[in-house]
């Protein structure tokens with residue numbers, strides 16, 4: 001009987017679904033499973049799709065997945081993993097149900113894996129779970145991973161940081177001055193999609209975006225974020241959007257930016273893990289023995305510094321000689 005790790009590595013969909021459920025539950029065993037899958041990761045192209053609710057992200061992700069599945073001139077068909085991240089909804093939330101229905105036409109395709117994930121309410125928990133789910137999909141052999149995330153707050157920025165390429169989705173009809181566009185969002189955009197280009201005002205939104213982009217050029221080794229107009233339900237412009245994503249991937253690889261981003265991502269991840277482990281150690285040390293150590297300090301048996309050393313299992317006498 002193969003282990004869950006072996007089954008995920010072999011691309012078994014049910015095993016993958018089980019693993020992601022465990023990740024969501026924060027099952028402690030997942031860390032070990034992900035550790036043994038680590039060598040298989042780092043192969044996928046991870047694309048974040050973000051923007052305000054209702055801009056058409058889910059529809060666009062669906063359309064993009066179809067394009068990547070089909071391939072195109074000079075591009076072979078790719079397998080696609082989709083993570084729909086909703087920081088606000090509980091697991092059975094309406095939005096997620098809607099996404100499932102919308103993505104129904106991709107169901108039955110073994111080269112597509114769709115999964116919704118929601119926040120557990122813990123700070124940074126969603127981006128951590130998303131990162132783990134991305135690793136699981138990557139290890140299972142999905143070549144392109146699309147992460148749909150609602151453009152609200154820090155969660156979105158954290159989730160976007162898991163991606164190689166970030167697509168920010170805008171639409172016409174949100175006011176001429178693009179009120180919906182928060183300052184930070186343009187900074188994380190590698191590619192801009194002006195979706196709902198069938199509605200009036202798409203050209204003007206694209207023009208305003210161009211002006212804003214020209215003003216604050218992103219530090220990314222000379223990459224100019226392209227602006228692509230799309231009509232997600234009909235697929236208009238989606239080939240072009242897929243091409244823009246591929247161009248950005250090529251740019252990342254050629255410029256060395258891919259490696260730099262990956263190192264940055266790993267550094268942030270290690271830093272968060274380290275902080276978590278040290279925090280847990282602090283809690284356990286103080287929880288068990290703080291009162292006792294305080295008694296010794298009050299009785300002048302130990303200085304506070306010596307007491308701390310002892311709590312950390314250092315020799316309380318060491319360093320006293322100086």
Ligand SMILES: Nc1nc2c(ncn2[C@@H]2O[C@H](COP(=O)(O)OP(=O)(O)O)[C@@H](O)[C@H]2O)c(=O)[nH]1
Pocket residue numbers: 051052053054055056057058059060195196197198199230231232233
């Ligand atoms: N007119 C028009 N409607 C669209 C387009 N893309 C999506 N929609 C509609 O916009 C609504 C929200 O789409 P959805 O993909 O759920 O947006 P999300 O909240 O960003 O994921 C749905 O009713 C879609 O059918 C588009 O390009 N043009």
Ligand SMILES: [Mg+2]
Pocket residue numbers: 057058059099148
């Ligand atoms: Mg959606």
